[in-house]
Amino acid sequence: MTRALITGVTGQDGSYLAELLLAQGYEVHGVTRDADEVVTAGVVPHELDLATGSAIAELIADIEPNEIYNLAALSSVYQSWQNPGLTARLNGAVVAEMLAAVKVIHDRGAVDIRFVQASSAEIFGAPTESPQNEQTVIRPTSPYGAAKAYAHGLVGAYRTAGVAASSVILYNHESPRRPETFVTRKITAAAARISVGKQETLELGNMDAQRDWGWAPDYAHALLKTARHSEPDDFVIATGISHSVRDFVAAAFTRAGVEDWSERVRVSDGLLRSGDAALQLGDASKAHRILDWSPTVKFDEIVAAMVDHDLALLS
Numbered sequence: 501m502t503r504a505l506i507t508g509v510t511g512q513d514g515s516y517l518a519e520l521l522l523a524q525g526y527e528v529h530g531v532t533r534d535a536d537e538v539v540t541a542g543v544v545p546h547e548l549d550l551a552t553g554s555a556i557a558e559l560i561a562d563i564e565p566n567e568i569y570n571l572a573a574l575s576s577v578y579q580s581w582q583n584p585g586l587t588a589r590l591n592g593a594v595v596a597e598m599l600a601a602v603k604v605i606h607d608r609g610a611v612d613i614r615f616v617q618a619s620s621a622e623i624f625g626a627p628t629e630s631p632q633n634e635q636t637v638i639r640p641t642s643p644y645g646a647a648k649a650y651a652h653g654l655v656g657a658y659r660t661a662g663v664a665a666s667s668v669i670l671y672n673h674e675s676p677r678r679p680e681t682f683v684t685r686k687i688t689a690a691a692a693r694i695s696v697g698k699q700e701t702l703e704l705g706n707m708d709a710q711r712d713w714g715w716a717p718d719y720a721h722a723l724l725k726t727a728r729h730s731e732p733d734d735f736v737i738a739t740g741i742s743h744s745v746r747d748f749v750a751a752a753f754t755r756a757g758v759e760d761w762s763e764r765v766r767v768s769d770g771l772l773r774s775g776d777a778a779l780q781l782g783d784a785s786k787a788h789r790i791l792d793w794s795p796t797v798k799f800d801e802i803v804a805a806m807v808d809h810d811l812a813l814l815s
């Protein structure tokens with residue numbers, strides 16, 4: 501039986517990936533911060549606070565998984581400005597500890613662990629070219645992006661040293677499992693509440709920012725395909741189509757049945773971010789060519805699924 505270890509197993513991506521691996525007959529181990537977190541049924545939970553200590557190395561040595569998916573992170577760019585030290589630890593130093601533990605097992609000639617790092621479009625900061633690909637200059641503009649860039653570099657270094665490590669540069673990917681700290685879910689939850697009279701207005705930051713939004717379960721498939729591919733490598737995972745936050749707002753309110761949304765949405769300067777990329781757009785042609793990966797859900801379908809979910813929660 502193939503054994504996988506997922507950090508961040510209770511998050512959006514971790515839960516979709518766990519379901520996918522369990523359905524394929526894997527033995528799935530998951531790292532959780534505390535016992536209160538809801539873990540996908542069938543996953544073997546391991547309670548461990550990655551913010552302190554280095555118990556993750558011992559866990560890897562104990563389990564000797566065939567595949568490791570490192571999805572744990574401080575996941576919000578906004579919050580990384582409030583907690584840069586914790587961001588450096590969770591999104592950076594922990595990856596070093598994990599790769600070092602994998603290398604020990606590799607050097608012993610035991611299991612050849614496939615390590616997949618969830619990297620991010622934020623490593624490109626305000627990108628120097630559009631669309632971005634695996635060769636685009638890495639120049640982060642947030643503590644989140646800087647820590648992810650360090651981890652991305654580490655994966656390359658350990659790959660050169662013989663470890664089967666890959667870094668998957670994920671563009672934004674959404675689903676009803678997104679928390680409201682992300683703009684998409686914040687918008688769909690608000691549009692649903694406003695449509696039934698439970699909320700008056702929605703405050704947002706930069707509505708002109710453009711993001712390449714994909715469907716989270718598609719991205720879980722990309723992680724799995726990366727682990728399975730014979731050659732460890734780096735891959736951009738994106739849809740190749742971007743929309744503005746304003747486009748997302750319009751689509752969500754329309755879906756919720758609120759046509760005159762302009763009176764309902766306000767821009768708050770307090771929600772603007774330093775270093776916020778004006779436009780992110782990914783070129784996933786390498787993943788398409790080598791992994792046979794393609795996105796399957798379009799922008800309007802993503803918005804509809806999220807709004808419908810939030811409407812259902814209210815009824």
Ligand code: GDP
Nearest residue numbers: 577681682683684703704705706707709771776
């Ligand atoms: P991120 O790209 O991983 O940071 O994902 P987010 O969903 O948090 O942000 C996506 C874009 O939406 C960024 O350009 C934000 O600046 C922009 N944005 C505009 N208003 C808001 C808001 O109220 N909350 C969040 N989270 N993002 C916002």
